Amino acid sequence: MSTSLNGTSGGRGTNAAPSRPVGELVFAGLIVCIGIVGFVAGAGIPIPPSAGVVGPRVFPYLVSGIMVAIGIGLIIQLLRGHTGAAEEGEDIDPDVKTDWLTVGKLVGFLAVHIALIVPLGWPVAAAVLFFGSAWSLGAKPWWRNAIIAIVLALILQFVFAGLLGVSLPPGFLLEGVEIFNG
Amino acid sequence: MDNFLALMEGFSVAMQPIYLLYALGGVLVGTAVGVLPGIGPAMTVALLMPITYSLDPTAAIIVFAGIYYGGMYGGSTTSILLNTPGESASIVTALEGNKMAKAGRGAAALATAAIGSFIAGTVATVLLSFVAPYVAEFAVQIGPTEYVALMIVAFLTVGALLGSSVLRGLASLGLGLFIALIGVDALTAQQRYTFGNPFLADGIDVVLVAVALFAVGEALYVASRLRHGPVKVIPVAGRWTSWMRKEDWKRSWKPWLRGTFIGFPVGTIPAGGADVATFLSYASERKLAKGERRKQFGKGAIEGVAGPESANNAAAAGVLVPLLTLGIPTTATAAMMLVAFQRYNIQPGPLLFEVEGALVWALIASLYVGNLMLLVLNLPLVGIWVKILQIPRPYLYSGILVFAAMGAFSVNFTPVDVFVLLVVGVLGFFMRRYGYPIAPLVVGIILGPIFEDQLRRSLAISQGDPIALVSTPIAATIYIVLIVIFALSFWLKKRQKAMESEVVDPTPVAVVEQKEGGK
Numbered sequence: 034m035s036t037s038l039n040g041t042s043g044g045r046g047t048n049a050a051p052s053r054p055v056g057e058l059v060f061a062g063l064i065v066c067i068g069i070v071g072f073v074a075g076a077g078i079p080i081p082p083s084a085g086v087v088g089p090r091v092f093p094y095l096v097s098g099i100m101v102a103i104g105i106g107l108i109i110q111l112l113r114g115h116t117g118a119a120e121e122g123e124d125i126d127p128d129v130k131t132d133w134l135t136v137g138k139l140v141g142f143l144a145v146h147i148a149l150i151v152p153l154g155w156p157v158a159a160a161v162l163f164f165g166s167a168w169s170l171g172a173k174p175w176w177r178n179a180i181i182a183i184v185l186a187l188i189l190q191f192v193f194a195g196l197l198g199v200s201l202p203p204g205f206l207l208e209g210v211e212i213f214n215g
Numbered sequence: 216m217d218n219f220l221a222l223m224e225g226f227s228v229a230m231q232p233i234y235l236l237y238a239l240g241g242v243l244v245g246t247a248v249g250v251l252p253g254i255g256p257a258m259t260v261a262l263l264m265p266i267t268y269s270l271d272p273t274a275a276i277i278v279f280a281g282i283y284y285g286g287m288y289g290g291s292t293t294s295i296l297l298n299t300p301g302e303s304a305s306i307v308t309a310l311e312g313n314k315m316a317k318a319g320r321g322a323a324a325l326a327t328a329a330i331g332s333f334i335a336g337t338v339a340t341v342l343l344s345f346v347a348p349y350v351a352e353f354a355v356q357i358g359p360t361e362y363v364a365l366m367i368v369a370f371l372t373v374g375a376l377l378g379s380s381v382l383r384g385l386a387s388l389g390l391g392l393f394i395a396l397i398g399v400d401a402l403t404a405q406q407r408y409t410f411g412n413p414f415l416a417d418g419i420d421v422v423l424v425a426v427a428l429f430a431v432g433e434a435l436y437v438a439s440r441l442r443h444g445p446v447k448v449i450p451v452a453g454r455w456t457s458w459m460r461k462e463d464w465k466r467s468w469k470p471w472l473r474g475t476f477i478g479f480p481v482g483t484i485p486a487g488g489a490d491v492a493t494f495l496s497y498a499s500e501r502k503l504a505k506g507e508r509r510k511q512f513g514k515g516a517i518e519g520v521a522g523p524e525s526a527n528n529a530a531a532a533g534v535l536v537p538l539l540t541l542g543i544p545t546t547a548t549a550a551m552m553l554v555a556f557q558r559y560n561i562q563p564g565p566l567l568f569e570v571e572g573a574l575v576w577a578l579i580a581s582l583y584v585g586n587l588m589l590l591v592l593n594l595p596l597v598g599i600w601v602k603i604l605q606i607p608r609p610y611l612y613s614g615i616l617v618f619a620a621m622g623a624f625s626v627n628f629t630p631v632d633v634f635v636l637l638v639v640g641v642l643g644f645f646m647r648r649y650g651y652p653i654a655p656l657v658v659g660i661i662l663g664p665i666f667e668d669q670l671r672r673s674l675a676i677s678q679g680d681p682i683a684l685v686s687t688p689i690a691a692t693i694y695i696v697l698i699v700i701f702a703l704s705f706w707l708k709k710r711q712k713a714m715e716s717e718v719v720d721p722t723p724v725a726v727v728e729q730k731e732g733g734k
Contacts, residue, residue, distance in 0.1 A: 057649045064386050067393060071408070078407050086679035089400040092667040093407060096392045103386045110382060117650025118379050123252035123297055124608055126442035135438045136644070139616070140637065143431070146620055147633045155624065162620060163613045170438055172609035181610065189621060197269055199625050
């Protein structure tokens with residue numbers, strides 16, 4: 034929620050973990066790469082004869098140039114030791130190490146959710162996503178997570194598909210139930 | 216007095232029972248999400264957009280207006296009552312209310328924030344009603360060259376001034392501009408950066424990007440460093456009717472008004488949004504306080520809550536001036552409001568007051584109504600907000616993910632969109648981790664196509680001569696103002712850092728403020 038706008042620890046990188054500059058460098062390098070791709074792919078944009086003084090390539094080139102320049106600037110800053118100030122928030126514990134496992138689990142459950150929407154329907158996919166996320170984030174016991182997941186998915190399906198007419202596919206389990214169909 | 220009549224007509228629309236209900240729903244949802252950490256008004260508007268298609272435009276805009284104001288009220292409740300020990304840094308303006316709550320004066324802090332927000336919101340909405348039509352009249356006369364200048368101001372102030380690192384803000388802006396380029400060029404119908412992919416040829420939906428960055432990015436980021444254990448909320452003693460003592464009223468009313476008149480102008484110029492306004496108000500209250508009261512600053516001075524909270528709300532109304540009259544959003548929430556308008560084929564800008572007059576005035580009228588509702592609801596319902604504040608975090612963030620996935624799927628009803636949600640969400644995670652602000656990206660995505668269009672038009676007029684972009688008197692003035700804004704804001708940032716290290720004592724119990732500017 035809160036991007037620490039007031040620059041409270043800006044530039045000082047107070048909570049920089051030792052591994053962070055590498056990741057930051059990769060990210061900044063990625064920005065340069067996007068700029069380069071922008072130039073290369075931009076050269077392939079056809080210019081129709083009808084295009085006036087400023088064709089469809091000019092603005093892409095401009096943006097790509099800006100990206101390359103900023104990316105290089107960021108890399109120089111990082112090499113000089115100016116790391117970014119990670120965002121803070123009410124639920125962020127500044128003293129703990131990055132929990133990559135949990136992040137990975139959440140990404141995984143989102144992927145499973147995407148795969149399940151079509152074959153099993155939205156409510157099942159949503160329940161799996163909620164159950165998996167709650168479990169990944171440390172909610173216990175599992176059966177309470179499961180009950181909340183199922184109830185939430187059914188309520189959302191009922192309110193948005195049944196009442197508001199948003200076309201969420203109910204899946205074969207709920208196909209015949211009137212109130213879950215938009 | 217045309218405008219006055221138009222406003223009255225707006226009221227006659229906004230006061231219809233069904234629209235009152237929508238406004239009530241909007242402010243309730245807005246407050247609830249404002250209270251919750253991890254969800255901001257920008258994200259709420261983004262999430263609700265795909266699923267409010269069945270509403271008529273007026274109803275939808277009224278709901279979004281309610282969310283916009285409600286989010287402000289909710290945010291102050293969180294910063295006052297949520298106890299997050301060990302926070303590495305703090306924001307002075309949120310500090311005072313939190314300190315008051317710890318000293319058992321939480322009720323007074325909540326009350327002065329709510330009443331101040333109401334007064335500021337109402338006065339600022341009055342100012343909006345009278346200023347906006349004149350700005351719109353001026354805006355009708357300006358050409359593409361001046362538009363380009365105005366948008367450059369918006370880009371640079373949002374990109375460079377939000378957040379702590381200028382380069383990171385601009386990089387975020389650049390990413391937004393780049394994503395906006397993907398798809399078909401509006402002027403020549405050529406595909407750009409689609410790599411032959413029919414899905415990319417349609418462009419990447421801005422709602423999808425916004426939901427991904429705000430919701431998924433935030434959930435992943437919080438998950439990576441989640442604060443475990445129970446949520447600690449500072450208890451509020453006594454009944455809400457006895458919240459403000461006579462002395463509190465006496466000390467609050469001047470900061471309320473000062474905050475209002477600081478906040479509104481700062482909101483109208485794109486100078487960093489509500490956060491600049493809150494800081495300016497805090498600094499001036501501290502300067503004006505004398506003797507014993509001065510010493511209270513940093514330990515729970517009621518002036519330090521009353522002023523900044525009012526300034527924050529007044530700035531939120533001020534932000535609507537450039538949004539409605541020029542079509543230029545200067546905060547992430549304003550950017551999402553702009554998208555909401557566009558979804559209903561309403562183009563904010565100079566012609567909005569002429570073409571969609573009835574709708575705009577209904578929107579403004581509903582801001583008055585929403586403000587009153589918020590004042591009436593906020594104080595008595597504080598018990599409910601505290602309950603919401605205590606939702607176990609695993610369930611909160613799982614719920615956010617489910618809602619985000621639903622919103623993404625509802626854009627086009629294809630799982631591919633949910634995949635894009637995941638990819639952009641991971642991008643949002645790394646942006647947060649490495650200190651890149653999110654708002655510039657969203658503003659870039661929305662203003663990018665409009666900017667390119669105006670840029671090409673003005674260059675077509677000048678036959679490709681870029682000097683023409685700065686040579687008209689109005690454009691030149693705008694660029695000079697831009698330089699002044701930059702000089703001022705860098706000076707302000709220095710002052711702010713100095714004051715923060717001065718006010719914050721060595722063992723701060725800090726609460727990061729949950730405010731507009733962030734998302």
